Amino acid sequence: MKFKKYNIYLGLLLIFSCTSTYNLQSFDCDSIEIKANADTIALAIIAPYQKGIEAEMNEVISYSKINLTKKGAESLLGNFVTDLCLNYSDAHMCVMNNGGLRSTIDKGSITRGKIYELMPFENELVVLELNKEDYLDLLDYICKRGGEPFSGIKITMNKDRSVITNSWPVNFEKNEKVKVLTSDYLANGGDKMSFFQNKEQHKLGLKLRDAIINHCEKNDTITANLDGRIKIIDHEQ
Numbered sequence: 001m002k003f004k005k006y007n008i009y010l011g012l013l014l015i016f017s018c019t020s021t022y023n024l025q026s027f028d029c030d031s032i033e034i035k036a037n038a039d040t041i042a043l044a045i046i047a048p049y050q051k052g053i054e055a056e057m058n059e060v061i062s063y064s065k066i067n068l069t070k071k072g073a074e075s076l077l078g079n080f081v082t083d084l085c086l087n088y089s090d091a092h093m094c095v096m097n098n099g100g101l102r103s104t105i106d107k108g109s110i111t112r113g114k115i116y117e118l119m120p121f122e123n124e125l126v127v128l129e130l131n132k133e134d135y136l137d138l139l140d141y142i143c144k145r146g147g148e149p150f151s152g153i154k155i156t157m158n159k160d161r162s163v164i165t166n167s168w169p170v171n172f173e174k175n176e177k178v179k180v181l182t183s184d185y186l187a188n189g190g191d192k193m194s195f196f197q198n199k200e201q202h203k204l205g206l207k208l209r210d211a212i213i214n215h216c217e218k219n220d221t222i223t224a225n226l227d228g229r230i231k232i233i234d235h236e237q
Contacts, residue, residue, distance in 0.1 A: 057113030062216035065223040068105040070098050073230050077104060078149025080224035081208075084215040086151050088204060091127050091181035092169035093152030095138065096208075097191045100183065101149070110216055119209040124184045128199040129177035137195040138180070139163050147230055156231045164233070183208050 068077040081101065082094040103117045130138060142148045143157040153167035170176035182196065189197040216222060 057111060057116065059112045060109045061112055061115075061213065062110045062219055063221045064105050064107050064110055065221055067107045068224055070101060070104065072226075073147030073232060074226055074228070075147070075149065076224040076226065077101060078147075079151065079226065079229070080105070080222065081212065082149045082151035083224070085125060085181055085208065085211055087215075088125060088206060088211055089127050089179075089181050091152070091179040093150060093178065094181040095142070095186070096149040096183065097186060097193075098148060099191060100185070100208075105222075110222070112213060115209060115213050115216065119212060121185070121209075123208045125181060125204040125206050125208055125211060126184050126187045126201040127179055127181050127204070128187055128196060128201050129179055130195065130199070131177055132172040134195040134199075135172075135178045136163075138193075139166050141193065141195070142230070151229065154229050154231075156233060158233060 066076065068080050069075060070077050075098075078096065078098065078101070082096055085096075086094040100121065100123065101118060102120055103114075105114065105118065139155055140163055142150060142155065143161045143163050146161060153169060155163060155167075156165040157163050169178050180196075182193075183190075184201065184203070185191075186193050187196045187199070187201050
C-alpha cells in the first residue's frame with residue numbers, strides 16, 4: 001500500500017471516529033524503542049480500522065440511471081447537484097462551480113465513497129443576498145466561464161459569452177434582493193467570485209457532500225435532465 005492510499009484512510013478515520021469516547025484502561029511507563037520506518041508505523045495505526053472504513057465507503061446508497069458528467073455549458077452533474085441543494089433552503093437560486101465537483105457519477109450503483117470522491121472538501125452550504133449589480137455580475141461571471149452549475153433561473157447568452165436575457169427572480173425596483181445558495185468557499189470569494197464577498201452569510205449547518213449523500217440515501221434511483229436553463233445563440237434575437 002502506497003503512502004497516498006493510507007493517508008486517505010487515516011483522514012477518513014479521523015472523520016468517522018471524531019465522536020468516539022475512549023477510556024484509559026492501563027498505562028505502562030516503560031519506554032519502547034520503535035525501529036520501524038514511517039510506512040510501517042502508519043500501516044500499523046490504520047490496520048484495525050481499515051476494514052471498517054472500506055465497508056463504510058463501499059456501501060451502496062443509490063443507483064444512477066445515466067452518466068452524470070460536467071460536459072457543456074449546462075451539465076447533467078451540475079443540474080443534479082444544484083437542484084438537490086436548492087431543496088434545503090428558500091433561496092431563489094443555487095450556484096456552484098465545476099472545479100469544486102472533482103469527479104463524475106457513472107451509470108450504476110453509487111457508493112458513499114463515490115460521493116467523497118465527487119466532493120472531498122468540507123464545504124458548507126450558506127445563503128447570502130445580492131443586489132441588482134451583484135446579481136448581474138454573477139450572471140456575467142457564469143457566461144464568461146462558459147457555464148457553471150446553477151439552478152432556479154434561466155440565462156441566454158451569445159457565442160461571445162455575453163448575457164442577452166435572464167430571469168429576474170425578484171423586483172429590484174422595490175429594493176428586493178436575490179437569495180443565493182452556495183458553498184462557504186465560493187461565498188468567501190473563492191474561484192474569483194468577488195461579488196459574493198463581504199455579504200452576510202446564513203449557514204445551513206450542512207455540508208455540500210452530506211446534502212448529496214442525504215439525497216442519494218432518500219432516493220433508490222437518481223437522474224438529471226438538461227432543461228435549457230442556459231442557452232447559447234448565434235446572435236441577439
